[in-house]
Amino acid sequence: MRELPDTGDDGAPTRRRSERSHRAIVTATQELLVERGYRALTIEGVAARAGVGKQTIYRWWPSRAALVLEAYLAGSDEVVRPRTRTSTCADVRALLDWLVAVLTQPIGGRVLAGLVSDLKDDTELAERFQRDVVPARRQAMLAALERGRERGEIRADADLELAVDALHGAVFYRLLLSGAPLDAAFTKRLASQVLLGLSSGFVPIGD
Amino acid sequence: MRELPDTGDDGAPTRRRSERSHRAIVTATQELLVERGYRALTIEGVAARAGVGKQTIYRWWPSRAALVLEAYLAGSDEVVRPRTRTSTCADVRALLDWLVAVLTQPIGGRVLAGLVSDLKDDTELAERFQRDVVPARRQAMLAALERGRERGEIRADADLELAVDALHGAVFYRLLLSGAPLDAAFTKRLASQVLLGLSSGFVPIGD
DNA sequence: ATAACAAAACGAGACGTCTCGTCTCGTGAT
DNA sequence: ATCACGAGACGAGACGTCTCGTTTTGTTAT
Structure with missing residues (x-):
């Protein structure tokens, strides 16, 4: 969200920011998001929970949404990304299951919905979200599809970016x-049906 | 959103609701949504613009989101649905273009994003949205795909609901x-690539 | 190296503004 | 005579800014 204050900046006298307060604010934000949701989250509530002055929050974050985004991303690293690499279909399924797991964390869906609504009114936030967050989420899926293309399971002229749009979009x-439910049956059929459209011929869809 | 007060109810003495105020409120909501967006929309602002007391709004709508939903749906009927029925792919493309046109109306995207965030905190609204609005949007697309299946262009065992998830989800x-842009190139490739996955054999995808 | 100093960030909270949702009025229509 | 209406007062609560002392931290002088 913001550069850390101390670590190796070039000569310039780095601003001194309390790392204790930083952590307390992010943690309080995560807790309040889980307990009460996005709409009920207030700056004053976060400040009180974190034992921090309001100005400390306003000093380091430009908006409530920016704070929520940092808290959300900081809590999203707990689900580890799969590394199966058996068949393309299995890889895609595993990545879809991973995406679903990340999004259905207690902090997940409600927060994402709130952030999405703020993207339309906060240009700066939208830029960062679409430059950093979205591509990071797509990257693994795109890599899996490209491996499938190298193996010849996927047509050379298939539009893989568009396939990611369809896969992630459906989720x-x-x-x-x-x-509608985000269960294993859904991710399984979604993976196989989309991959069938990309396939270079008849490829048996396992399981 | 609520039954109209006067028109042809069965005998029961309908409460007398001012249709003039009703229309003024919905119109003012639409105007303010276009001018300032979802976040900046306040009940007090709508009341002032409509020349109406706040209580009149609170009396007839349970929440800001419910009012916005009514205003949004009332303004979405202006784009007429296509009725091409030439080939399945052309039908799907036309329906995607129609969906994009509806969603990129001035009132469209911003409002939808705002509503989406409210669905997570307003159970009643979510129920109505998912029972009435979502299926209505899906219906035409599903019908087009079923016609394609009857014509034999689409495999009998294809999961058409899932295909709608992918098509609409990507949009x-x-x-x-x-x-990412919602242009004609996007809808064209999306339609052809998804349909290829549903096809029963080699079906040439026309321009 | 240690002490003294200045600058910046800190916790706390007062402040005026805004919107909320509820509540009363008096008016006008049926 | 009834009831929805326009208008707006009301207390609650969050906004974002600001001003207090206080504490922390980096720099300078000894």
């Missing part, structure tokens, strides 16, 4: 809009 | 999350 669509 | 994903 987010269910999470944010339709409310 | 909403770009609109709400990635910010």
Whole structure:
């Protein structure tokens, strides 16, 4: 969110920021998001929970959404990314299951919905979100599809970016809009059906 | 959103609701949504613009989101649904273009993003949205795919609901999350690539 | 190396503003 | 005579800014 105050800046006298307060604020934000959700989260509430002055928050974060984004990302690293690499379909399924796991964490869906609504009114936040967060989420899936193409399982002229749009889009669509379940049966059929469209010929879809 | 007060109810003495105020409120909501967006919309602002007391709004709508939903849906009927029925791929493309047109109306994307965030905190709204709005949007696309299956262009065992998840999901994903463009090239490739996955054999994808 | 100093960030909270949702009025329509 | 209406007062609560002392931290002088 912001550069750390001490670590190896070039000569310039680094601003001195209390790392204790920083951590307390992020932790309090995560707790309050889980307990009460995005809408009910207030700066004053975070300050009180963290034992911190309001100004300390306003000094380091430009908006409530920026704070929530940092707290959200800091809590999203707990689910480890799969590294199966058996078949393309299995890889895609595993990555979809991973995405679902990340999004259905207690902090996940509600917070993402709140952030999404703020993207439309906060240009700076939208830029960072679409430059950093979105591509990071897509990268692993795109790599798996490219491996499949190198192995010849996927047509050379297939549009893999578009495939990621469809795969991830279906997941987010269910999470944010339709409310349909995000279970293993869903990710399994989604992976196999989309991959069939990308396949270079008849490739048996396992399991 | 609520039954109209006067028109042809069965005998029961309908409460007398001012249709003039009703329309003024919905119109003012639409205008303010276009001018200032979802976040900046306040009940007090709507009341002032509509020349109406706040209580009149609180009397007839349970929440800000419910009012926005009504205003949004009332303004979404202006884009007419296509009725091409030439080939399945052309139908799907036309329906995707229609969806994009509806969502990129001035009132569209910003409002939808705001509503989405409220679904997570407003159970009643979420129920109505997922029972009425979402299926209505999916219906036409599903019908087009079923016609394709009857014609034999689509495999009998294809999961068409899942295909709608992927098609609509990709559109909403770009609109709400990635910010990637929603242009004709996108809908064209999306339609052809997804349909290829559903196809029963080699079906030439026309321009 | 230690002490003294200045600068910046800190916790706390007062302040005026805004919107909330509820509540009363008096008015006008049926 | 009833009831929705426009208007707006009301207390609650969060906003973002600001001003207090206080504590921390980096720099300078001894």
